[in-house]
Amino acid sequence: MTNAPATPTVFDVQRIRADFPLLARSVHGKPLVYLDNANTSQKPASVIEAVNAHYREHNANVARAVHQLGEEATAAYEGARDKLARFINATSRNELILTSGTTQSINLVAYSYALPRLKAGDAILTTVMEHHANIVPWQLVAARSGATVKAAPIDERGELIVEKYIEMLTPEVKLACVTHVSNVLGTVNPVREIARECRKRGIALLVDGSQAAPHRPVDVQALGCDFYAITGHKMLGPTGTGALWARREHLEAMPPFFGGGEMIREVSFSGTTFAAPPHKFEAGTPNIAGFVGLAAAIDYYESVGFGAIHAWEQNLLAYATERLREIPGLRIFGEAREKEPVVSFLLEGAQATDMATLLDLQGVAVRSGHHCAHPLMQFYGVPATLRASLAFYNTREEIDTFIVALLKVRKLLM
CATH class of the missing domain: 3.90.1150.10 (Aspartate Aminotransferase, domain 1)
Incomplete structure (x- = not known):
């Protein structure tokens, strides 16, 4: 050797x-x-034990009860949001939507952000190296709107041809997408450069951070993107956990993707008003114990x-x-x-x-x-x-x- x-x-x-x-x-x-x-x-023992302790000692639904267990569960769940927000250096905890993972996060952007804005002749730009989760949702909303999906090329080394990606940021592109790290090749893409070029053209950028967050610090403010998705089970946490970070102005303008309990201010048969972000996008009972475990995973990363x-x-x-x-x-x-x-x-x-x-x-x-x-x-x-x-x-x-x-x-x- x-x-x-x-x-x-x-x-x-x-x-x-x-x-x-x-x-x-x-x-x-x-x-x-x-x-x-x-x-x-x-998963480290601390994550396993955190999930176990939640079910043994604190199990209750969140944001629905004033009894002690309900308050404990809510504090733990919202505490996970706080830790995730710090983990990726979000400007505010309210920019962080808790999801089941990157797939749900990207679909949320597809249906709440992209679909209402797309029309025939528009395009979404992605790359050849993407996971299906950063391709298929765009194809689904493109089919419904008459838009198209374009893919920027890579070279034989597995590197994105950045100048070609930038060249493809034409006026019809309404959303650009890129993986931070390829799940197949390990390639790290130059997200800051791509985000800078997108901003020049007024194009929002979504980043799939599933394979980046387990290996490197993520700073969404420094990256300059508009949306960043992560998956908990790839970063020491339980399955069925993850998050979408989005700029506050996007979240305020986006309609809800799911409807149900907890994401509302008031419901009547004459109409419904919705809660402020992020809760507007978090209908139903979440994976509370999973996020308790994910918070423990973040603690573990920070300890190492x-x-x-x-x-x-x-x-x-x-x-x-x-x-x-x-x-x-x-x-x-x-x-x-x-x-x-x-x-x-x-x-x-x-x-x-x-x-x-x-x-x-x-x-x-x-x-x-x-x-x-x-x-x-x-x-x-x-x-x-x-x-x-x-x-x-x-x-x-x-x-x-x-x-x-x-x-x-x-x-x-x-």
Whole structure:
């Protein structure tokens, strides 16, 4: 092994791993090596215990009761909003809508912001590297309005061709979209530059932050976008949690997407008046315990620190990439100059699903398939890839185990 990056000496990964109960289990009689973090992250004990404690000690509905349990549940739920607002540096907690995740967040923007503004001849701009959640909602509202969806291209390295994206910001574009970090390639997109160009043209920009928030600090004010969506289960939190940040002026102008309880001021059969944002967009009983857990996840991130997390993950990414390059016949998809810890690859002559199944038998969990990114697979001319996605609780030793398992799989399939 040559030119391998030095191992950081100040990051106590074994102490970190001890906080994640599931990492201690075995699969098919082998110690688990979990490399599917871009799909969903594992949860520290503090998150699990926070959810457990909510149901054991504080369970009640929010904003509906003046009894003690109701007040405790409301305080915890709204406390999660406060933590999320600070986590992404929102100007106000009232700019943050709590959702089930990025998919719901993007659909909310599609139907509450985009659809009322779109007409025949208008366009929405996205990119070839997007997750389906940042493509399909736009196609649905475009079909209803007569608008079209355009996709900016990428190059073979998996980098967005930024000058082409900017060139495509033509007058008919009413909304621009981009992923902060690609879920397949790990590519980090220049959101600030894109946002600056959008502002010059009066075009709102939505950013899919699902794969960015688990790995790097997010500052929506510094980024300059109009909408930013995150998903809790990818950032140590429970499933069914997430948020949409939006500029206050957009939220005030947008009609509600869902109707029901709690999002109203007054209801009568002659008409309904709605609550102020963000509650206008939060009809029904939310995932209260989930957001209690997500608040604990944010506490955990802050206790470790994104500086330490980023340094460790970048070291792991460099090491994993070097080891994979040693394997004959292996092709890596996406080698952008700035990446988060995701590596997608294929072995020549092998099917991605077969490889993932055989790796699983050796205790190694990776993702196989199109990763909800059909247009990206079409760009590279493949039906599927394998994806190894890392988190700060992974180790070099796990990467070594993964490489040994991959070499065994190669021998079986070649």
